[in-house]
Amino acid sequence: MAKLVKINEKSGIPLVGSIAFGVIDRGTNILQVRPTTLCNLNCIFCSTGSGINSCFHRTDYVVDVDYLLRWVKELVDFKGKNTEIHIDSVGEPTMYKNLVKLVKEIREMPNVEVISMQSNGTLLTKNKIKELEGAGLNRINLSIHSLNGVLARKLSDTGFYNVDKVVRVAREISKSKIDLLIAPVYLPGINDKDIEDIIVFAKSLNCKLGIQKYLPFKYGRRLKVKNINWYRFYNKLRNLSKKHGFNLIGDKDIKVEKRNSLPLVFKKREKVYVVIKAPGWMKGQMLGVAKNRVIMVEGCNKKINDKVRVEIVDNKNNIYLAK
Ligand code: SF4
Numbered sequence: 001m002a003k004l005v006k007i008n009e010k011s012g013i014p015l016v017g018s019i020a021f022g023v024i025d026r027g028t029n030i031l032q033v034r035p036t037t038l039c040n041l042n043c044i045f046c047s048t049g050s051g052i053n054s055c056f057h058r059t060d061y062v063v064d065v066d067y068l069l070r071w072v073k074e075l076v077d078f079k080g081k082n083t084e085i086h087i088d089s090v091g092e093p094t095m096y097k098n099l100v101k102l103v104k105e106i107r108e109m110p111n112v113e114v115i116s117m118q119s120n121g122t123l124l125t126k127n128k129i130k131e132l133e134g135a136g137l138n139r140i141n142l143s144i145h146s147l148n149g150v151l152a153r154k155l156s157d158t159g160f161y162n163v164d165k166v167v168r169v170a171r172e173i174s175k176s177k178i179d180l181l182i183a184p185v186y187l188p189g190i191n192d193k194d195i196e197d198i199i200v201f202a203k204s205l206n207c208k209l210g211i212q213k214y215l216p217f218k219y220g221r222r223l224k225v226k227n228i229n230w231y232r233f234y235n236k237l238r239n240l241s242k243k244h245g246f247n248l249i250g251d252k253d254i255k256v257e258k259r260n261s262l263p264l265v266f267k268k269r270e271k272v273y274v275v276i277k278a279p280g281w282m283k284g285q286m287l288g289v290a291k292n293r294v295i296m297v298e299g300c301n302k303k304i305n306d307k308v309r310v311e312i313v314d315n316k317n318n319i320y321l322a323k
Contacts, residue, residue: 003059006064009064014292014294015071017296019090023075024319025318029079030083031083031086032086033102035087042157045214047217048091050091059278060091072109082113082257084112085112087099089118094128107135116140120156129178133177139180142183144166144201147163151190151194170201182201182209184212187223196240203244271310274290274295275305276288276302293320296320
């Protein structure tokens, strides 16, 4: 079992700098908001290696909602008008008990146009969908990778996963004011036929569909699938679009614009002193803090409140990794 670390004002852990929690700015009008790393499934292809039986992560994080809202507001003010907030998490956003409050208070920020979130759907209910609708949520990206109960359960690697329940959730969302986007991961050689079933299902609900390419990551769960490149992937989507009369490439309603990024506060190879504040997401890592940023320090055996000199090895998108 991973240890649960609560992140709040008192923790002294900033909410920019980590891939696992807080706010991520990738230089567009979309800000990713990550309130928790917790997930209730254990998908055998999970790109973040999250879930109830994760062998990758020794820590899970939950961020205090008021603390998170303060950081979101600051970044939204920096981004300006027509910002989209995408609550994605490296786990499952509906595991966050303050999700409705989070959406409701983000909706009150004048520069926010769209609020969207990802979900595996297992914890959504008719009531929860109503609450999220009332709070001002605009879109749910719902993961369904197969409509076949046996395969879907096998992919989730949990005995309780019930795709019929998630299908009911999809129908419920499609009846609400929240846009539904079904987001399956295409696993070549494993769910080829299932992807076509999902297209037919999405057509019947008149909802959006965003088929994703399976990408193996170093710290994700890897699955043996037929290797196809991006060209073949898009070709497949083009063929399926033609066959089913359903546009599977690009969604004109999702507007991604380039915007100024938060300035970087550390250069690569820069040596900095950080104060250790919490255990890291993975074994051998600790969370360090300096210049109002959180830094994942690899190969670190220091204790909480120790000061340590580290070298920044990555700073892309203000996500800091050090050694
Ligand atoms: S793929 Fe999503 S639902 Fe599945 S274990 Fe990973 S975070 Fe959880």
